[in-house]
Amino acid sequence: MCDQTFLAITFGPCDNCSQNKPLMNIYLKNEPINYCSLCVELMACQGLAKGETIHTLKTESETLKAKLEEERAKLHDVELHQVAEKIEALGQFVMKTRRTLKGHGNKVLCMDWCRDKRRIVSSSQDGKVIVWDAYTTNKEHAVTMPCTWVMACAYAPSGCAVACGGLDNKCSVYPLSLDKNENLAAKKKSVAMHTNYLSSCSFTNSDMQILTSSGDGTCALWDVESGQLLQSFHGHSADVLSLNLAPSETGNTFVSGGCDKKANVWDMRSGQNVQSFETHESDINCVKYYPSGDAFATGSDDATCRLYDLRADREVAIYSKESIIFGASSVDFSLSGRLLFAGYNDYTINVWDVLKGTRVAILFGHENRVSSVRVSPDGTAFCSGSWDSTLRVSVRFRFSGESDLRNILYSMVLLFTGIRDYRW
Amino acid sequence: MTIRSDRDHGQRYRPRMSCLKKLEATVLQMQDPSTGVKGTDQKLNITIIPHVITGQDIVAWITKNMNIDNDEAQAFGTMLVAFGYIYPLQDHKKLVLRPDGSLNRFQTPYFWPVQKWKAEDTDYGIYLAKRNIRKKGVLDAYEQEEYNKLHKWMNHKWDFIVMQAKEQYHAGKARQKADRVVFDCQERAYWIVHRPPVSGWQNAMDYGLDRHIDPNVEEIIYTQQAVMRSRVKSSVSLGALAKYITTFKNHDPFLIPCLPSNPWHTDDDSYWELNAVEIPTKMRVERWSFSFYELLNDPRGRADFKIFLKKEFSGENLAFWEAAEELKWGTAASMSEKAEQIFKTFLAPGAPRWINIDGRTMGLTVKGLEHPHRYVLDGAQTHIFMLMKKDTFYRYLKSPVYKEIQKKAISPAPHNFSNRRPSIDPIITWQKEQEEKAKAAAAAGPVDIKKLMASKLDRK
Numbered sequence: 001m002c003d004q005t006f007l008a009i010t011f012g013p014c015d016n017c018s019q020n021k022p023l024m025n026i027y028l029k030n031e032p033i034n035y036c037s038l039c040v041e042l043m044a045c046q047g048l049a050k051g052e053t054i055h056t057l058k059t060e061s062e063t064l065k066a067k068l069e070e071e072r073a074k075l076h077d078v079e080l081h082q083v084a085e086k087i088e089a090l091g092q093f094v095m096k097t098r099r100t101l102k103g104h105g106n107k108v109l110c111m112d113w114c115r116d117k118r119r120i121v122s123s124s125q126d127g128k129v130i131v132w133d134a135y136t137t138n139k140e141h142a143v144t145m146p147c148t149w150v151m152a153c154a155y156a157p158s159g160c161a162v163a164c165g166g167l168d169n170k171c172s173v174y175p176l177s178l179d180k181n182e183n184l185a186a187k188k189k190s191v192a193m194h195t196n197y198l199s200s201c202s203f204t205n206s207d208m209q210i211l212t213s214s215g216d217g218t219c220a221l222w223d224v225e226s227g228q229l230l231q232s233f234h235g236h237s238a239d240v241l242s243l244n245l246a247p248s249e250t251g252n253t254f255v256s257g258g259c260d261k262k263a264n265v266w267d268m269r270s271g272q273n274v275q276s277f278e279t280h281e282s283d284i285n286c287v288k289y290y291p292s293g294d295a296f297a298t299g300s301d302d303a304t305c306r307l308y309d310l311r312a313d314r315e316v317a318i319y320s321k322e323s324i325i326f327g328a329s330s331v332d333f334s335l336s337g338r339l340l341f342a343g344y345n346d347y348t349i350n351v352w353d354v355l356k357g358t359r360v361a362i363l364f365g366h367e368n369r370v371s372s373v374r375v376s377p378d379g380t381a382f383c384s385g386s387w388d389s390t391l392r393v394s395v396r397f398r399f400s401g402e403s404d405l406r407n408i409l410y411s412m413v414l415l416f417t418g419i420r421d422y423r424w
Numbered sequence: 425m426t427i428r429s430d431r432d433h434g435q436r437y438r439p440r441m442s443c444l445k446k447l448e449a450t451v452l453q454m455q456d457p458s459t460g461v462k463g464t465d466q467k468l469n470i471t472i473i474p475h476v477i478t479g480q481d482i483v484a485w486i487t488k489n490m491n492i493d494n495d496e497a498q499a500f501g502t503m504l505v506a507f508g509y510i511y512p513l514q515d516h517k518k519l520v521l522r523p524d525g526s527l528n529r530f531q532t533p534y535f536w537p538v539q540k541w542k543a544e545d546t547d548y549g550i551y552l553a554k555r556n557i558r559k560k561g562v563l564d565a566y567e568q569e570e571y572n573k574l575h576k577w578m579n580h581k582w583d584f585i586v587m588q589a590k591e592q593y594h595a596g597k598a599r600q601k602a603d604r605v606v607f608d609c610q611e612r613a614y615w616i617v618h619r620p621p622v623s624g625w626q627n628a629m630d631y632g633l634d635r636h637i638d639p640n641v642e643e644i645i646y647t648q649q650a651v652m653r654s655r656v657k658s659s660v661s662l663g664a665l666a667k668y669i670t671t672f673k674n675h676d677p678f679l680i681p682c683l684p685s686n687p688w689h690t691d692d693d694s695y696w697e698l699n700a701v702e703i704p705t706k707m708r709v710e711r712w713s714f715s716f717y718e719l720l721n722d723p724r725g726r727a728d729f730k731i732f733l734k735k736e737f738s739g740e741n742l743a744f745w746e747a748a749e750e751l752k753w754g755t756a757a758s759m760s761e762k763a764e765q766i767f768k769t770f771l772a773p774g775a776p777r778w779i780n781i782d783g784r785t786m787g788l789t790v791k792g793l794e795h796p797h798r799y800v801l802d803g804a805q806t807h808i809f810m811l812m813k814k815d816t817f818y819r820y821l822k823s824p825v826y827k828e829i830q831k832k833a834i835s836p837a838p839h840n841f842s843n844r845r846p847s848i849d850p851i852i853t854w855q856k857e858q859e860e861k862a863k864a865a866a867a868a869g870p871v872d873i874k875k876l877m878a879s880k881l882d883r884k
Contacts, residue, residue: 064647071651078659083666090679098688116850117696118687135687136846149633159850167633178851197633206753215636223756230756230798235646238637249717249809259635269799273646275653282442283635292668294661303443311661313653323492323500325446336672337665338679345443346503348496355666364499380677380695381688387630395688396678 014039072314080307080316084355090338093351093361096397098381100390101132103139108385109166110200110372114155117378121162122385123150129164131176134383134393143174143184152201152212163191163210165198171212173224192222200242202254204268211254211268213240219256221268233266235273242286248293255296257284263298263308277308279315286330291337297354299328305342307354319352321359330372335379343370343384349394365392440631444507444538451509454485455530461485466513466527471602473609476513476527483523498523506628507537511613517621519628529606535614537629543618546581549574551615553589554596566621671714675707683707684836691844698836699724706833713821716813732825738816740777741808744770748805752798763796771804781807 011022014036021036106126113120118135127148131141147168154163156173165171171192174184192198196215203210204221209230213219219233219240238259246253253274257263263284265275282301289296295309295316304320305328319340326346333340339360340352349370351361368387375382381395454460461482463475479501486497501521504510505528512518513527521528552571555562563571575582596604620627674680683705687693698705704724711718712725719725726742733739747770751762770779771790781789785803792800820826 061647064651068647068651072655075655076658078662080662080665083659083662087666087670096689114850116847116853118693118847119850133846135693136844138846140849151633158854160854176851178849196636204753205749208755209753215633225755225757228756239635241635249720249813259637269802276646276650290665290668291672292665294668295665301440301443309658309661309665311656311664312658313655314658316658316662323490323496325443326503327440327443334676334678336669336676336679338669338673338676346499348499355669362496364495378677378696379675380682380686393688395686397689399681 072312075312076314080355081357084357087355089356090353090360091399094397095351095361095363095394097363097365097392097394099134099137099393101134101137101392102390103130103132104128104389104391106389107368107387108371108389108391109149109151110153111374111383111385111391112153112155112162113374113376113383114159115157115377116159117376117380119155119159120383120391121153121155121164122391123153123164123166124389125149127166129153129162129174131162132391134391141176141184143188145172149197152198154201154203154210156203156207157205158207161207163201163203165192165201165212167197169194169196169198169214171198171201171210171222173210189224189227191224191227192220193227194218194220196239199240202243202245204245211243211245213243213256213258215239217258219243219254219266231268231271233264233271233273235264235266235276236260236262238283241284244287244289244296246289246293247291255287255289257287257298257300259283261300263287263296265296265310275310275313277315279306280304282327285327288331288333291333291335297331297333297340299331299342301327301345303327303344305331305340305352307340317354317357319350319357319359321350324350329370330374332373332375332382334375334382341373341375341382343373343386345369347386349373349384363394366390441538447504447507447509448536448538450490451504451530453489454482471605473513473529473602473606476529477510479512479522479524479526479528482510482521482528494523503628506617508535508614508617508628511609511616513609516609516613517616519616519620529609531613532610535610537617543614543629545574546578546585548615548619549578549581549585550588550592551611553586554593557589557593564621570619675711681838684838693845693847694836696847698834704829704833706830706835709830709833712826716817719817719820728825728829729820732820732823733816735823735825736816736819740770740779741812741816743777744779745805745808745812748801748808751801752805756798759798760796763793763800766801767793779804779808 011020012034013020014023015034016039017036019036021038023034023036101120101122104122104124105128106124108122108124111120111122118133119140120132120134121129122132123129125148127145127150129143129145129150130139132139145164145166145168147166150164150166152165152171156162161173161175163171163173170190173189173191175187177184177187191210192201192212194212194214194216199213199215201210201212208224210222210224211219212222217234217236217238217240220229221231222228223230233256236256236258240256240258243254243256246255252268253265254268255263255265261278261280261282261284263277264273266272267274280298280300280302284298284300286299287296294311295307297305297307299305303325304318306315306319307317308314309316319342324344324346326344328342328344330343331340333354338354340354341349342352343349347364347366347368347370349363350359351363352358353360366384366386366388370384370386372385373382381393383391383393385391461477463477466473466476482501483494483497486492486500487494490497490500492500498521501510501523502519505512505521506519508531510521510528511531512522513529515526548570552563552567552574556571578585596607599607618629677686682695684694684698685692687695699708708722708724712722712728719729730739730742733742744766747762747766751759751766754762767790769775769777771786771793781804785807789801789804
């Protein structure tokens with residue numbers, strides 16, 4: 001590209017950036033040009049042709065992006081809250097924590113539910129990964145990883161293994177055993193290898209494939225048994241913090257969100273970036289699909305959660321409030337998709353009405369950042385993991401419309417019969 | 425592509441900077457002499473500390489000016505304390521806002537976390553040394569520990585540190601008593617925030633891991649493709665989202681209480697037990713009718729669908745779909761073997777369970793099977809799936825099989841009895857399932873007439 005027949009150092013205004021700097025006199029396609037060393041390096045790295053500068057490429061990119069927004073806006077004929085007008089509002093919400101799982105010695109960074117709807121796997125900063133039966137609050141298995149900051153953990157669909165990873169840049173699968181004395185670390189299988197920390201991992205529809213995202217800016221699909229890389233996904237320009245598989249019948253796509261403020265939708269078969277959304281103002285911490293697979297929600301450091309519609313190819317709702325100024329670290333939908341649970345860095349969990357865009361409840365109780373919020377597979381409860389080293393399972397308490405008469409009746413029963421084993 | 429590491433040295437505040445700026449704006453409002461929080465002068469021994477505010481005043485101001493209720497205002501206030509904008513005078517080590525008469529003060533902007541300089545260990549060393557000079561033995565246990573640690577690590581700088589501490593101590597002595605007391609409080613509060621006593625929970629300064637960004641990437645080709653993409657009208661897609669919610673509304677335990685009761689609420693797991701037995705609940709059966717995907721996803725539903733297909737003699741479609749799923753999600757080593765098996769069973773001319781797909785798809789699939797890969801059956805699988813979804817599924821919903829199960833399904837009554845039981849480990853369930861699958865596969869295989877006759881003869 002650049003034909004350097006001789007190199008001389010002079011001082012003066014650069015042909016490219018017009019600043020007074022030491023210049024390199026180089027020949028480009030037989031024409032002499034004087035660029036400063038910074039511009040030369042940029043030109044070499046960016047693969048610019050002559051006449052192109054960072055600025056021209058940027059302007060071209062900006063124009064195209066503006067055109068994309070224009071195209072997207074053409075079919076936008078109604079807002080979400082208008083569609084929601086016909087739907088009745090939600091009643092009053094009172095949430096209650098029903099289980100508190102204590103046992104981690106340090107920040108809980110991630111958690112996942114088992115498909116049996118009661119078991120949970122959680123990982124923490126000190127390298128411990130614990131499998132709990134959250135219903136009885138018993139710890140069933142515990143593994144100590146050889147690294148700290150285990151930011152990703154996932155339960156296998158069969159319930160027979162867990163995957164976890166973090167600062168070791170790897171994702172390891174541990175088959176669980178019924179024998180309580182067995183050392184789980186002995187059967188560990190190293191599956192994924194990245195060049196930076198592992199931020200999130202997820203099994204696909206079976207125990208035999210894992211999807212991972214990493215701080216090296218890529219996502220990858222791996223075969224568990226052989227550790228072979230099946231497909232890699234490039235397109236983010238910063239750390240990828242979260243990913244989520246589509247729940248649709250075709251099950252071939254997933255969405256990822258990263259520090260470049262972008263949420264990308266990928267085709268698992270080809271490795272192509274199918275759709276991309278960039279409306280957040282700061283890092284995207286978490287992405288989650290809507291239960292039907294036609295939309296997804298994101299939680300970001302700009303203190304908002306947003307809903308993106310895949311078929312309309314645009315952002316359709318922003319969930320924010322002036323009093324919420326700290327980033328959302330984790331989001332999840334309820335079973336019907338009507339509620340969005342979001343955990344924030346100001347130690348609270350806010351519950352949003354997805355259609356109307358209003359907040360229906362706020363939960364306090366954690367003493368540090370909420371790092372992970374997941375709704376159970378049958379939608380009966382949600383679990384929140386926090387940097388205060390606890391996990392809490394919470395449910396909706398006392399539905400409005402449920403008559404207070406019933407409550408009064410039960411209290412009277414208690415009074416007259418003295419039964420103490422009644423739980424609210 | 426690896427990111428060219430433009431290491432962001434402002435990591436400690438980059439993701440939070442915008443949040444902290446907003447907090448800062450609120451704090452400035454709170455300090456407004458006319459509309460802000462009312463402060464009084466507090467007498468402490470012989471000195472008077474100016475502009476002291478009570479916890480309840482702060483909470484009241486936040487509630488009024490930010491239009492939120494008391495609990496949220498208190499949480500917000502705690503954030504202000506945790507980040508060091510307000511510091512408590514009594515019980516200064518616990519960084520929460522108490523909504524009572526306890527006394528607090530605003531921190532001076534010099535010590536605000538939005539400032540660009542980091543709380544260095546050297547500064548902490550100077551601070552601890554200074555306090556040591558003033559009065560020996562005044563350091564807390566954790567501070568003493570930190571002091572010893574720093575003394576060891578920064579031994580080469582220690583003379584400098586002690587010198588700086590002495591200078592600051594003398595400079596402080598030259599100030600007026602009231603100012604000195606105030607500054608001491610402020611500095612102490614600053615270090616509680618940046619070097620908290622109990623490592624772990626209450627450190628709001630902790631931000632996790634550093635994140636990298638590469639600001640120089642352009643994606644022109646991708647954007648060009650994105651412009652060409654086909655889209656759907658908002659009214660259509662948003663309408664579909666709303667419809668999904670309405671359809672599943674009664675099945676969402678957060679919207680309608682589930683029957684008999686929410687296991688987490690009443691500690692009674694009948695809700696889970698009921699769904700694990702032969703006769704499903706009415707809600708579950710209703711859910712199968714929402715979409716083909718729901719039917720297939722529920723193992724009980726899939727089994728019921730199989731019974732229907734058996735009656736229609738079209739079971740091979742679902743069997744092919746299941747086999748293709750296994751191929752797609754299976755382990756890489758078994759790929760070619762599985763592909764061959766599927767070809768022999770479903771696709772080869774004259775195969776025992778030959779599926780009916782159009783010639784073009786069949787041709788492409790067979791060609792692809794010469795070099796089998798994970799997604800080789802995708803075309804055929806989609807075709808069969810669509811066939812089942814658009815035709816067979818609706819016939820199933822109208823069929824006597826479905827109607828029968830709807831009649832049999834039970835509707836449990838709500839109750840509240842406690843029954844916190846342990847459950848069967850999923851590993852055991854999985855093993856049982858695998859055993860049953862193996863048995864079914866053996867039973868479903870083509871019957872070997874010779875063996876059957878041989879065994880019959882033997883018995884004679």
